[in-house]
Amino acid sequence: MALLLFRQIASLFLIVAAGYVLTRLGILKSADSRTVSLICIYLAAPAVVLKSFQIELTEQIRDGFLLCLGAALLVHLLMLALGPLLARLGFDGVERASVGYSNSGNLIIPLVTALMGEEYIIYTSAFFSVQLLFVWTHGQAQVSGLAKPDWKKILTNCNLIAVVLGAALMILRIRLPEVLLTALGTAGGLLGPLSMLMVGILLAGTDLKAVFRTKKLYLIAALRLLVMPLVILALYRLLGSLFRVENLWTLLYISFLAASAPTASMITQLAQLHDRSPAYAGAINVMTTLLCILTMPLMTALYELVTA
Numbered sequence: 001m002a003l004l005l006f007r008q009i010a011s012l013f014l015i016v017a018a019g020y021v022l023t024r025l026g027i028l029k030s031a032d033s034r035t036v037s038l039i040c041i042y043l044a045a046p047a048v049v050l051k052s053f054q055i056e057l058t059e060q061i062r063d064g065f066l067l068c069l070g071a072a073l074l075v076h077l078l079m080l081a082l083g084p085l086l087a088r089l090g091f092d093g094v095e096r097a098s099v100g101y102s103n104s105g106n107l108i109i110p111l112v113t114a115l116m117g118e119e120y121i122i123y124t125s126a127f128f129s130v131q132l133l134f135v136w137t138h139g140q141a142q143v144s145g146l147a148k149p150d151w152k153k154i155l156t157n158c159n160l161i162a163v164v165l166g167a168a169l170m171i172l173r174i175r176l177p178e179v180l181l182t183a184l185g186t187a188g189g190l191l192g193p194l195s196m197l198m199v200g201i202l203l204a205g206t207d208l209k210a211v212f213r214t215k216k217l218y219l220i221a222a223l224r225l226l227v228m229p230l231v232i233l234a235l236y237r238l239l240g241s242l243f244r245v246e247n248l249w250t251l252l253y254i255s256f257l258a259a260s261a262p263t264a265s266m267i268t269q270l271a272q273l274h275d276r277s278p279a280y281a282g283a284i285n286v287m288t289t290l291l292c293i294l295t296m297p298l299m300t301a302l303y304e305l306v307t308a
Contacts, residue, residue, distance in 0.1 A: 001115065001253075002301035008114045009293045012107075012196045019200020030205035036198040037265070040106055040191060046162035048109050048188035049128070052121035053166030054176060061122065064251045067243060068126035071255035074239075075127075075232055076100075076134045083142070086223075093142040094277050095216075097267045098284040099223045101139055104128050104258035105159065106265065107292075110192025112254055123251055127258045129163045135266055143267065143281075144274040199289055206286050217287045220263075224288050225295040229260040233299075237306055249307040253300075260299040262288035 022028045055061065079100035086096045102108075105128050112124050136154040154160065169176070176184075211217065236252050245251065263285045271281035 001304055002297040004115055005111065005257075005300050006293070006297040008111055009296060012110070012192060013293055015193050015196035016200040016203065019197040020204045021200075023201045023204030028201055028204075030201060033198050033201040033205075036194050036201065037269075040194050040198065042158055043187050044191035044194060045105055045109070045188075046158050047184040048113075048121060048191055049125050049159060049162040050166045051181060051184040051188055052118065052125055053163075053170040054181060055119065055122065055170065057170050057173070060246050063245050064123055064247065065126050067245050067248070067251055068123045068255055069130060071236070071252055072127040072130035072258075074235060075255065075259045076130060078231065078235070079134075079228075080138065091220075092277075093145060094267065094271055094281050095220055095284070097139050097142045097270070098220055098263040098281065098288075099228065100142075101131065101135055101264040101267055102224070102259055102261040103264045103289075104131050104261060106191060106195035107261050108254075108258045110195070111257065113192075116250075116254075120254060123254045124258065125163050125166070127255050129160060131258075131264075132157055132160050135264065135270075139267065140270055140274075143270040143276050145276075199286075202282065203286060206282065208286075211283045211286055214283065217284060220284055221288045221291050224263055225260065225291055226299075229256065229295075229299045230302075232256060232259045233303060233306060240307070252307075253303060256303055257296070257300070260292075260296050262292045 019028065023030065023032075083096050083100065086099060091099070104124070108127075109121060109124050112120050133154060136157070233256060236256060240248060240252060265285055268278060268281040268285050270276075272278040
């Protein structure tokens with residue numbers, strides 16, 4: 001699995017390279033990253049999520065989904081517990097949020113699709129749903145310094161709406177027309193390539209030398225890509241034996257993979273929204289995204305070793 005993951009991430013990074021080259025040649029512009037991001041957020045990601053729920057609700061799927069919800073909640077509670085410690089160590093709100101929140105949507109959904117198949121996307125939606133609630137409450141409070149959550153943005157988030165609508169359709173056993181399912185599949189297939197294209201466009205407008213010269217970024221990247229996944233792996237291994245769910249370690253791997261991902265691009269967007277060092281937040285995102293091609297396969301190999 002670690003080798004397959006490395007190959008899949010490497011193939012996605014070739015699209016990153018294409019976006020970088022096209023931008024450096026002037027064919028694309030740095031501002032185009034926002035357009036690509038909006039397509040991912042408002043079209044591709046909701047399409048993937050909605051289509052993932054178009055399956056028969058069985059006891060196995062129900063138990064697996066609840067397991068992934070619980071696993072995601074555990075990850076985010078751990079992040080909440082570590083927040084005060086990081087604050088005492090001198091990490092500001094943007095840095096703490098960058099350590100705590102991973103890119104569990106744009107990167108993980110295409111990876112899980114390629115590695116395990118579309119039938120497993122429903123379990124990535126569990127992690128993504130929990131993270132959406134935490135990002136727009138706790139995450140926004142960390143980045144902005146404001147304690148009041150933006151409930152309107154939480155409840156009207158198109159991806160959360162897709163999860164709720166998809167779950168309702170699955171519970172009610174309502175099957176969408178085949179032509180609509182085909183359209184959702186086509187739109188959802190854009191998520192991986194467009195996400196990586198966006199990263200390439202952002203990289204082209206980033207001073208990479210300055211990024212790699214900033215020492216604290218390496219510490220933040222180590223916490224996000226190595227320390228957090230290792231702690232989560234220990235907790236999963238400790239608590240996993242308490243559950244009797246079919247394909248337990250396969251399902252927990254999906255949540256573990258999401259927790260091992262680079263910093264969520266949403267943190268950069270929140271930093272831009274509240275004018276809290278958006279360039280620095282973007283640099284953290286760039287650093288962790290570049291390094292994940294090595295760390296995520298490594299974490300996967302450790303996961304396989306520990307759960308064998």
